[in-house]
Amino acid sequence: MPRNSDLTPDKALAVKWINDNVAQLSRDHMTIWNLHEPSWREYKSSAWYVERLRAEGFDVEAGSGEMPTAFAAVWSNGDGPTIGGYAEYDAVPGASQDPVPRRQPRVGVNRHAAGHTDPHSALGMGSFTGFLAAKHVMERHGIKGRLKFFGEPAEKMCGSKPVHAAKGYYNDLDAAISFHPHSFPRLANSCFWDTHSAPYWSRIYTFECDNPETWQNAGAVTGVAHGHSAARAPGAIDAVCLMYTSSKYMKESMLPHHGSWSLNEFILHAGQAAADNIAPGLAQIQYSLRAPTLDMCARVFEVLDRNAEHCAAMTHSKVTANWITRTRAGLANHAMAEVTWRNFEAIGAPQWDEKARSFAREIQASLDIPPMEDPFTPEIQHLTAPWDGEKAFREQLPSWQTNLAADDYVDYTWHAPTVRLYVGRPTLRAPNPGYRYPEWTRHAMGGVPACIDPMWLTAGKVIATTILDLLSDGVSLDKAKSEFRERTGGGIGGTSWIAPLLPADFAPPVHYRWPEYVTTVRGQEWTIPTAAP
Incomplete structure (x- = not known):
């Protein structure tokens, strides 16, 4: 109080x-x-x-x-x-979770x-x-x-x-x-x-294979000509796969083995050739970096840009790179x-009152942890x-x-x-040193008013x-x-001031295929259908 x-x-x-x-x-x-x-x-x-x-x-x-x-x-x-x-x-x-003291994704949406x-x-x-x-x-x-x-x-x-x-x-x-x-x-x-x-920098690499028929001479195929059996370009999926693996292999060479930094990837697209034998025309992968300095960020994306160009060349594709964000x-x-x-x-x-503590004890009990008189950390x-x-x-x-x-x-x-x-x-x-609660426990308490x-x-x-x-x-x-x-060094524009790292005419990246809820004839669904197991 x-x-x-x-x-x-x-x-x-x-x-x-x-x-x-x-x-x-x-x-x-x-x-x-x-x-x-x-x-x-x-x-x-x-x-x-x-x-x-x-x-x-x-x-x-x-x-x-x-x-x-x-x-x-x-x-x-x-x-x-x-x-x-x-x-x-x-x-x-x-991270779907109902506000209940057990692991339970939200009812009515995909888990x-x-x-x-x-x-x-x-x-x-x-x-x-x-x-x-x-x-x-x-x-x-x-x-x-x-x-x-x-x-x-x-x-x-x-x-x-x-x-x-x-x-x-x-x-x-x-x-x-x-x-x-x-x-x-x-x-x-x-x-x-x-x-x-x-700083946090993130970029999307878009690989496109627009002309797969020019990869090799389809006329070299003998017998009855058929598009599905002709030589075809590896295409955009292979480009993303190569980008993913080559960049994983090179992580240790991007930055020194000190300082807390992390690099994560997310594949937005992996082709549109649904169960058909054609060259995938489009694939996208996003890389997101946390690093202590702007110089470290720049060095990592120099490597990623170079990898992307080589992966595109190897798969008969082209690549474009677009920033999602660049913070100071x-x-x-x-x-x-x-x-x-x-x-x-x-x-x-x-x-926290007794109602919040009671819910926290229920979580502990569901995890076979003896409920504590004060289940919350002192910090x-x-x-x-x-x-x-x-x-x-x-x-x-x-x-x-x-x-x-x-x-x-x-x-x-x-x-x-x-x-x-x-x-x-x-x-x-924690019931003992080193114990880590599952993440759902935090998410559940976020939906319980007495707790949050x-x-x-x-x-x-x-x-x-x-x-x-x-x-x-x-x-x-x-x-x-x-x-x-x-x-x-004098405020905005001063001698020690760092200007925004995105241009004033930057187009926000709202048009990409980000995960979302959609409305179909089946009702509102996550991008993965709600009825999925």
Whole structure:
């Protein structure tokens, strides 16, 4: 519970507004959680936010940045600073889970369909709650300023924020707040200090075999001529197979054997020759890289580009390469972390009641783990100062590595002083050292209000009170902006500033065959038919 003596009247009013509206906000969260739409296909989720924001008096641009499921919403209470924040709402394919204490994919959709993992449903609701509470206080007490709230689709691909940044949507922000359910156990309730998220680059390679008949001379076939028996090009499937295997073999040669980096691939297309003996004409593979530095990213994609050209040549195909995203490394701002941390201290860590603990014990019992009196980890129930969390990071990283993991919030950090806030999400206590719970346990708790609401409600209170400080205390925002100018060598366009890595005319990658729900004569289905075993 908040230590009310540490809250100004404005902040206390923001916290009261949230407490008074818990029931409706909880239902709102479940609305998004139950939609569980994947990246670039969050049509219903984004439409819900657009409608709700307009009802709250925001001026909303739907489809901002040429992204159909993005939006940019603005509310003004007169001349004053502009504070930015955002909702995410994309779910993850293959993570379907009902809110029950056992492994059970959602009823009514394919077991490989999408589900909220982090969950982004709660991420978005926490930020949304904070901005609505701050707006309420601004109206009541005449606090001047402007709130700019974004809908950011496809975070799991680091998709929308680099596009918004490249197209100038963040250039008018004075500060920004980025919230995420905790990802690092030793930084469960805290803010990033120096070590922010690393770059994330992703590219699709499209292989096409347009003229398979020119691979060899079909007239060399003796006997009765028949297209199915004539020599034909290996085609696009072989190109993707070669790309996949050759790049796997060369992973160890792409970068040094140190520093945390990972390279993943996803095959979108594998030909259209359904049970017929013709050369596959189209295949696509996507590569996504997390690496600590921009230079490391560039080196990996030099290898991948070269591999793609050779694989295309070997299979009588052509290849085109198109960026999906390119993010920068996160830029720290201690002043933003400090003001947010002060409010987090006043609000306190999230707490879970007996209803949440009972559900967690049911999960433990289903896994043959003796139910615990307190089934949640201690880390999510107390605060960790940003500088103490930084020490924990540095213990596991080489001295040269200044960024870790990946998230596209980093593009905000180059356009305005930005804080990265983490709040503890429900996490089960291990029965013994080294034990790891199945992922479905986290996903299930994300759909149980008693388990997930304390996390995003706490975030909303921290965000609202921080917005109010930035707008009215006369110190925090000036300090943050001064530090931003110093770190960038003069602000946007400064000598140390890194510009967006996508061009301003970048066409968002919404047209690819991403996993999604579709409506057919059989009803709504995942891209794999619902009736599949």
